[in-house]
Amino acid sequence: MSPSLLLLIILAAMALAYHLGRKRAIGVAGGVAQINRLHSLPAYYGYYAALWVGLPALLLLLFWVGLQEHILTALTIAELPPEMTAQLSEGQLSLLTSDIRNLATGNITAREISPEVQAAAAHYQRLSGLASVSLWSLTGALALAGMAWAWQHTTISFRARNRVESILMIVLILFSSIAILTTLGIVLSVLFESIRFFQKVPWTEFLFGTKWSPQIALRAEQVGASGAFGAIPLFTGTLLISFIAMLLAVPVGLLSAIYLAEYAPRKVRAWAKPVLEILAGIPTVVYGFFAALTVAPFMRGLGESVGLDIASESALAAGLVMGIMIIPFVSSLSEDVINAVPQSLRDGSYALGATQSETIRRVIFPAALPGIVGGVLLAVSRAIGETMIVVMAAGLAANLTANPFESVTTVTVQIVTLLTGDQEFDSAKTLAAFALGLTLFVVTLILNVIALHIVRKYREQYE
Amino acid sequence: MNTIADAIAVKPANLTADHLAQDQSTATTLGEITSANPRMICRDVNVWYDDKHAIKNVSLDIGQNEVIAMIGPSGCGKSTFLRCLNRMNDTIPAAKVRGSIKLDGQEIQDRSIDVVPLRARVGMVFQKPNPFPKSIYENIAYGPRIHGLTNNREELDELVETSLKRAGLWKEVKDRLDAPGTSLSGGQQQRLCIARTISVSPEVILMDEPCSALDPIATAIIEELIDELRQQYTIAIVTHSMQQAARVSQRTAYFHLGDLVEVGTTDDIFNQPQHKLTEDYITGRFG
Numbered sequence: 001m002s003p004s005l006l007l008l009i010i011l012a013a014m015a016l017a018y019h020l021g022r023k024r025a026i027g028v029a030g031g032v033a034q035i036n037r038l039h040s041l042p043a044y045y046g047y048y049a050a051l052w053v054g055l056p057a058l059l060l061l062l063f064w065v066g067l068q069e070h071i072l073t074a075l076t077i078a079e080l081p082p083e084m085t086a087q088l089s090e091g092q093l094s095l096l097t098s099d100i101r102n103l104a105t106g107n108i109t110a111r112e113i114s115p116e117v118q119a120a121a122a123h124y125q126r127l128s129g130l131a132s133v134s135l136w137s138l139t140g141a142l143a144l145a146g147m148a149w150a151w152q153h154t155t156i157s158f159r160a161r162n163r164v165e166s167i168l169m170i171v172l173i174l175f176s177s178i179a180i181l182t183t184l185g186i187v188l189s190v191l192f193e194s195i196r197f198f199q200k201v202p203w204t205e206f207l208f209g210t211k212w213s214p215q216i217a218l219r220a221e222q223v224g225a226s227g228a229f230g231a232i233p234l235f236t237g238t239l240l241i242s243f244i245a246m247l248l249a250v251p252v253g254l255l256s257a258i259y260l261a262e263y264a265p266r267k268v269r270a271w272a273k274p275v276l277e278i279l280a281g282i283p284t285v286v287y288g289f290f291a292a293l294t295v296a297p298f299m300r301g302l303g304e305s306v307g308l309d310i311a312s313e314s315a316l317a318a319g320l321v322m323g324i325m326i327i328p329f330v331s332s333l334s335e336d337v338i339n340a341v342p343q344s345l346r347d348g349s350y351a352l353g354a355t356q357s358e359t360i361r362r363v364i365f366p367a368a369l370p371g372i373v374g375g376v377l378l379a380v381s382r383a384i385g386e387t388m389i390v391v392m393a394a395g396l397a398a399n400l401t402a403n404p405f406e407s408v409t410t411v412t413v414q415i416v417t418l419l420t421g422d423q424e425f426d427s428a429k430t431l432a433a434f435a436l437g438l439t440l441f442v443v444t445l446i447l448n449v450i451a452l453h454i455v456r457k458y459r460e461q462y463e
Numbered sequence: 464m465n466t467i468a469d470a471i472a473v474k475p476a477n478l479t480a481d482h483l484a485q486d487q488s489t490a491t492t493l494g495e496i497t498s499a500n501p502r503m504i505c506r507d508v509n510v511w512y513d514d515k516h517a518i519k520n521v522s523l524d525i526g527q528n529e530v531i532a533m534i535g536p537s538g539c540g541k542s543t544f545l546r547c548l549n550r551m552n553d554t555i556p557a558a559k560v561r562g563s564i565k566l567d568g569q570e571i572q573d574r575s576i577d578v579v580p581l582r583a584r585v586g587m588v589f590q591k592p593n594p595f596p597k598s599i600y601e602n603i604a605y606g607p608r609i610h611g612l613t614n615n616r617e618e619l620d621e622l623v624e625t626s627l628k629r630a631g632l633w634k635e636v637k638d639r640l641d642a643p644g645t646s647l648s649g650g651q652q653q654r655l656c657i658a659r660t661i662s663v664s665p666e667v668i669l670m671d672e673p674c675s676a677l678d679p680i681a682t683a684i685i686e687e688l689i690d691e692l693r694q695q696y697t698i699a700i701v702t703h704s705m706q707q708a709a710r711v712s713q714r715t716a717y718f719h720l721g722d723l724v725e726v727g728t729t730d731d732i733f734n735q736p737q738h739k740l741t742e743d744y745i746t747g748r749f750g
Contacts, residue, residue, distance in 0.1 A: 266556070344593035348656065350554055351589075352606040352663060353582035362605065367596045 003065050006139060010061065013143050014054035020147070021049025024154045040161035048153070048160045051167050052146035057139040064135050072131065073097050076124045084116055100124055190441065193434035200428040201229045206435055208232065212398035212409075214418060214429045229432055231439070233398035237315065237408030241394060242383040244319025244404055245326055249383075250376055252323075253330025260331070261338040262360055273332075280328035288392030291321035296393055308405060313395035316404040322389050326379045333375030337368045337455075370454050377451035381444040387412040411436050493737045494727035498526030498714075502667060502697040503548060503585075508562035510543050510552065517543045519721040521562075525667065530689060530698045532712035532729065534705060536744065539718040541701045545669050548699065549585035550578050566667070583610055586660035590672040592652030594644030594659075599636050602644040602655055603627060606663040622662060630658035631688050650681025657688065661696075668692065670700040674707065686711050705745060709733050717741045 025045035029038045038045070077085060077097060085093065096117070103113065103121035154160075198206070209230020256276065260269055296317035303310030310316065341364050349359040365372075395407030396417060418433040501524040510518035518540045525531055525548075533541040543552070550571060552558040564571050571581055583606070594602050603623040606612075613619040623640070627633040632654045636647070644655055653673055660668055670689070674682040689698060689711045702708050708715050708729065715732040717725045717740070725732065725741045736742040 342593070344589060344591055345595060347551065347554070347587075347589060348593040348595065348659075349605075351549065351551060351582055351587035352609065352659065353579045354605075354609050355579060358609050362609075363595050 003061060003135075006061060006136065007058075010054055010057045010139065010143065013057075014050040017053035017143075017147055017150070018046040018050040020046075021150055021154065022046035024049075024151060025160070028154055028156060037156050039157055039159050040164075044160040044164050045150075045154050045158070047164045048167075049147060049150035051164065052150040053143045054146075055167070055171075056142045056146055060139055060142055061135070064131075068128075068131055068135075072124060072127050073101070075127055076100060076120050079123050080120055081116055104128070187441070190434050190438050193431055194438040196426075197428060197431035197435045200431065201435075205229060206231050206432075210400055212414070214414070214432055227428060229428065231411070231436065233400040234409060234411045234414055234436070235439075236400060236402070237394070237398070238384055238410040238412075240315050240402060240404065240408055241319040241322060241390060241410055242380060244316060245322035245383045246376070246380060248320055248323030249326035249330050249379060253327045253379075254334050254372065256327070257331040257334035257338060258360060258365075261335045262356065262364070276328050276331055279324065280332075282325070284325065284386065284388035285392070287321050287325050288388045291317055291389055291393030295321050303405065310405040311395070311407040313393065313407045314405050315394065315408045318390050318393040319404065321393060322383055322386055325386070325389065326383055329379045329382060330375060333378065334368070334372050337371030337375060338364060340371070341367045370457065374451040374453075374455035377447050377454070381447035381451070384447075385412065385440060385444050387416065391416050411440050415440075492522065492723045493725040493741075494731070496523050496723075496726050498524035498529070500527040501525065502527045502567065504563075504565045504568075505544075505547070506563040508544065508547055508560065508564060510540070510547060510561075511559045512543075512555070513557045517721055518547070521718075521723040523716060523723060523726060525697055525699055526714070527697055528693055528695075529714060530693050530700060530712040531714045531716060532708035533699065533701045533716045533718060534703075534708050534744070535718035535724075537703075538720070540721040541716075541718045542671050544718070544723075545587075545671055545699060545701050548667065548669055549582050549587055551582075551587060553578060579610075583663045584665055585667040585669060586663065586665035587669040587671065588653070588656050588660055588673045591676050592649055592656050594647070594652050594655050597644060598641045599627075599644050599647070599655060600640040603659055603662050606659060610663055612663065626658040626662040627655075629661050629692070630654045631684065631691075632658055648681070650677050650684060653677060653681070653685060654688065657685075657692075661692075665696065667697045667699065670698065672701050672703060675703060682707070705733070717744060719744075 022042045022045060025038055025042040026032055026035060029035045029042075035042055077093070085096075088096065100117060100120045101124065102108065103117065104124040206229050209228065210232045211228040211230045212233045213228045215227060260273060260276075264272060292313075296312055296314060299314055299317045299320075300310045300312050345363050345367060346359055349363045354362070390410045390413050394410055394413055396409050396413065397407050398409050398414075399406055401408060415433045415436050418430055418436075423430045503525040505524070506522045508518055508521045509516070521540075521544055523531075523544075533545065535541050543558075546552045547560050547564060548571075550560075552560050560572065562572065566581070566584065570576070571585075595605060597605070600623055603626050604619055607619060607622050613622055624633060624637075627636060632651060635651060636642075636655075644652065647655060653676075657668075657673075673689075674685050677685065686707065689700065692698060700708075700711065712729045715727065715729045716723055717732065717736075717738070719740050725736060725738045727737075732741065733745060736745055
C-alpha cells in the first residue's frame with residue numbers, strides 16, 4: 001500500500017472521471033446530436049471532472065508524503081519515557097529516531113535494542129499503519145467528493161471550458177513557482193552559509209586579502225596550516241584565464257560569425273554552422289583533459305624551444321582551451337545579432353556603391369555592436385563560471401600574478417577542492433566555498449543582467 | 464491586338480497568372496519605348512528568381528532629366544526591373560538577369576563593369592526610409608567617404624550641406640547634424656536618404672515606392688522635391704499610387720506580370736491608354 005500505488009490509482013480515477021464527466025455532459029445535453037446546447041464541448045466537462053477528482057487527492061498525497069515522517073517521529077518521541085530523551089543532544093536524538101525507524105521497517109540497527117526502543121518501534125509501526133489507512137480513505141473520499149461536485153455542476157449552461165482554462169493556469173503558476181522557489185532556496189542557503197563564513201573571517205580580509213591558504217590547523221602546533229582567506233589571487237587568476245579565453249574567443253567567434261552571416265554561400269553555411277555548434281556540445285570534461293594532456297604539454301614544449309619557462313599547468317593552456325569552448329557561444333550570439341540587422345541597411349549601403357566589407361565595417365558592425373557586446377558579456381560570465389576545464393588544466397597554487405605562463409588557480413577550482421573529499425561542514429575552510437560561490441554568483445548575475453539589458457535594448461531598436 | 468488582349472477580350476473573368484504566362488513570348492509593348500534623349504537604354508531584359516520568370520523581354524529607355532513612373536499591380540516586376548538598373552539584383556543570389564542595359568552607351572550588365580562606380584552613378588532610394596544608425600552628418604558623409612570624393616573636412620562639410628539643401632532638409636536639421644538619423648520623422652528620414660543618394664552625385668536616381676511608408680504631407684514634400692530634382696537628375700520611380708505617377712512623372716510605364724505592357728507620356732497613359740490591361744488598371748478595375 002505504497003504512495004506510488006495510490007498515485008497510479010488516482011491517475012486511473014482521473015481517466016475514469018474524464019469519461020464519466022463527458023458522458024454525463026452528453027447525457028445532460030440530450031444525446032450526441034444535441035451537444036450544441038452545451039456551453040462547452042463535452043470533453044471540457046470531462047476535464048473538469050478529472051481535475052476535481054485528481055487535483056485535491058494529489059495535493060493531499062503530496063502533503064501527506066512530505067509530512068508523514070515528521071509527524072510520526074514526533075508522536076513516537078513524545079511516547080518515549082522522558083528520562084530517555086531529556087539529556088540527549090539534537091544529533092543523538094536523530095540517531096535514536098533513525099534506529100526506531102529502522103527497527104520498525106525491519107532494517108539493521110546500529111545499537112543494542114532496549115525494550116523502550118522496541119516499544120517505540122512497535123508504536124511507530126502502529127501509527128504508520130494507521131496513517132496509511134487514513135491516507136487511502138481520505139484520498140478516496142476526496143476523489144469521490146470531487147466527482148460528485150463535478151457531476152452536480154454538469155449543466156447545460158455551466159462554463160466548463162472557462163473553468164478548465166483557469167484551473168490549468170493555476171497549475172502552471174504552481175509549477176513555475178517551484179522553479180522560482182528553488183532558485184530562491186539555493187541563493188538563500190548560499191547566502192546564509194556565507195554569512196556564517198563572514199562571522200569567522202572578516203569580509204574585508206576575504207575581498208581584499210592577497211594570501212589564499214585555506215588549510216585550518218587541526219592541532220595548535222601544526223605546521224603550514226595558517227588559514228588565510230584572501231581571495232584576491234583567486235579573482236585575478238579567474239580574470240586572467242577568462243581574459244585569455246576571451247582574447248581567443250572574441251576575434252575567432254566574431255569573425256566566423258561575420259563570415260557565416262554575410263559571406264558564406266548557403267551550402268557552406270549548412271554544414272559550417274552545425275560543425276561550430278558541435279564545439280558547444282563537447283562535454284567540458286573532454287575539453288579539460290584535452291587542455292591538461294595535449295595543450296599544456298604542447299605549450300610547455302613550445303616555451304622550452306623558444307627559451308620561455310611555461311608551467312605545465314599554465315594559465316595560458318587553460319585559457320586557450322576555455323576560449324575554444326566559448327567560440328561557438330560568441331559566434332552564434334553574434335551571428336543572430338548580425339542577421340537581425342535589417343536588410344534595408346545593407347541595401348542602402350550597397351546602393352551607395354559600398355563594397356561588402358565597407359558595408360560590414362561601417363554599417364552592419366556599428367549597428368550590431370550593442371548586441372555583440374551583450375553576447376560577449378554573456379560569454380564572459382560563462383568563462384568565469386566554467387569549472388571542469390580549469391579544475392583539470394589550471395593549477396591549485398594561488399599565485400598572485402599576471403603572467404600567463406605561470407600556474408594560477410580560479411574561484412571555481414578552489415570551490416571544488418574545498419568541498420571534495422571528507423570535510424567538516426562548519427569549518428572556515430568549507431564555509432569559504434560558499435562565500436566564493438556567492439561572489440561568483442553575484443558577479444555572473446551582474447554580468448548577465450547587463451548583457452541581457454543591452455541585448456534587449458538592441459532588439460527593441462530594430463523590431 | 465496581341466494575344467493577351469485577345470484572351471482577355473474573350474474571357475476576362477479568367478485572367479490568371481498561368482493563363483497569361485503561356486502567352487509570354489509573343490507579348491509586345493505598346494507605345495513608344497524609346498526616348499529622344501536617352502540616359503539609360505534597356506533592351507530585352509529578362510530576370511529569373513530561381514525558376515520564376517519575373518521580368519520578360521522588357522525594353523525601355525529612360526530619358527535625360529525626365530521622371531519615368533513605373534506602375535502596375537503587386538508582383539508585376541516593376542521593382543525588380545528598377546533594381547536591374549543599378550545591379551542591385553546582384554545581392555540576391557537566386558536572381559539571374561539577362562539582356563542589355565546601357566548607361567550613357569556603356570553596357571552595365573557586363574561583368575567587367577565594377578558595381579561600385581555604377582552605383583555611385585545610379586543611386587537608389589528605398590521603400591522604407593533606411594538611415595544608417597549614425598548621425599545625420601555621418602549618414603550623408605558615408606557615400607563621399609567610401610568613394611573618396613572629398614579631400615578634407617571643409618569639403619566634406621560643404622558636400623553634406625549642399626546635399627541636405629538639395630533634399631530640402633538643411634533648414635530642419637542644420638542645428639542638429641550630430642543627432643542620430645533615426646531620430647528624424649519618417650518623411651525627414653526619407654529626405655535624408657535622398658540627400659545621402661545625392662551626395663555621391665549620381666546621374667540617375669531610382670526610387671522604389673519612396674512614399675509608401677509616409678503620411679500625405681510628407682509625401683507631398685517628397686513629390687515636390689522629385690520635381691525639383693528632375694532639373695539635375697534622371698529619375699525612375701516605382702509607385703503604387705497612380706495619382707503620384709500622374710503628379711510627378713512625364714512618362715509612365717505600365718507593367719503586368721513581368722511584361723512591360725505599355726509606355727507613353729503620362730498624359731497619354733492616363734487619358735487614352737491603348738491597352739485593355741492598362742485601361743483596367745488605370746480605371747481601378749484591378750490592382
